[in-house]
Amino acid sequence: MNLAKIVVTLAAGLLIVAGCSSPAVTGIKVHIQNGEYQDAVALADSVIANGEGSNAEVWYWKARAYSMMHVWDEAAVSFVKAYELDPLTAAQMTSYWPAFYNTAAGYASEGNNEDAISMLETGSQIVPDRPEFDQMLGDIALKEQKYDEAIEYFEASVDLAVAKMDELRASIEASQDPDYTEQLEDAMDNMVHSVVLSTYNTGAILENRYINCEDEAEAEAILNEAEAVYGRGIEIDPSSADLMTGLAEFYILSQQFDKALAIYDSALSAIDAGVEEGWIPEEDAAEMRGEVLLTRGFTFIEMERFDEGIAALEECRAQMGDTYQVLAMIGHANFVMENYDESLAVMTQLAETEGLTNEQYANAWYMVYANHIRLERDNDALQAIQNAIQYDGNNADYYEYMAQTYSTLGRNSQAIEAMAKSQSLR
DSSP: OOOSOOOOOOOSOOOOOOTTOOHHHHHHHHHHHTTOHHHHHHHHHHHIIIIITTOHHHHHHHHHHHHHTTOHHHHHHHHHHHHHHOGGGGGGGGGGHHHHHHHHHHHHHTTOHHHHHHHHHHHHHHSTTOHHHHHHHHHHHHHTTOHHHHHHHHHHHHHHHHHHHHHHHHHHHHOOOHHHHHHHHHHHHHHHHHHHHHHHHHHHHHHHHHHHOOOHHHHHHHHHHHHHHHHHHHHHOTTOHHHHHHHHHHHHHTTOHHHHHHHHHHHHHHHHHHHHHTSSOHHHHHHHHHHHHHHHHHHHHHTTOHHHHHHHHHHHHHHHOSOHHHHHHHHHHHHHTTOHHHHHHHHHHHHTOTTOOHHHHHHHHHHHHHHHHHTTOHHHHHHHHHHHHHHOTTOHHHHHHHHHHHHHTTOHHHHHHHHHHHHHHO
């Protein structure tokens, strides 16, 4: 979930004055009812200073006032104090879980993971049915490279979100109020988004493990786990192109290309359905289609179905424009197909594109060099590899290629010098 602050929607009937409330608590509630939140906090502080610091109600209503002002850290501290004084107040804090979440998000953004984790664990204890807490705990564990722990948190988050969806679905079916139904449907969408995000993160960890796994049996177990994780997520959100392409990447890695292609077809259909239903804007759909077509094109190329790969990549180009990934892959596919003129045109365009990294420029110029070599244009090839070296001057292979080209041109002293440089870098 994004770290943007989540606005708490207060329930109707803010002033439910219980008979046992003290006059001071009643006064705090009146200030809140009148929108005088600073006054409510000031009165609460005065009451606490004058001997009612052990009154859980005072801390609870102080927290409510801070929540109305979106002062999340102060709200969270006061809610925690109220809970410590009277654990029964937890039932009244259900709608105010964002105070704990946003406070933790603030700590995490400052790099203070220890306090963020503590706040999330406390929030989860007070409001145990919110998947957002486990999701952020998973994010923190992932950043700290605690991958087993991260997966446990992400899976717990999915479990909570699924349980919450069952509750919301029952409430939607029972609701007779269109406005309330809309609120419930928005909450349902948030739970689906939570499932997708946690599933995708788990899948990313499993993919990294699969790539680095050298044991065949273990790799098979990881693949099976990934299929189960992604399968559950896709069942919850059949329109998630992110989850489908994540699963397809596993099929590419395991060389199950036909399964990957089937996933891409499903993803493209899901995006089109989302546009038709109105919940995916066309500009977002174009980018999503482009990402799917990019990896689909790569899959065709891995299968050595180059014509289909280039066709998919050209479709991607129409959706995403002339990005580095698209042009580099089109150039590579044409090169493998021995369409050197077509590859050269694309790679030259890429090498002259503004805003690339040094590595990307070097790779582009190397491909320009490779095409010129195939076309027996040695002088042009020499200039291209020299351009590549300008962006990656420590690449021993580039100096060796330059030496070979100098030798072909009969410039032997320069060839010897370039080869010596290549050897010194190895």
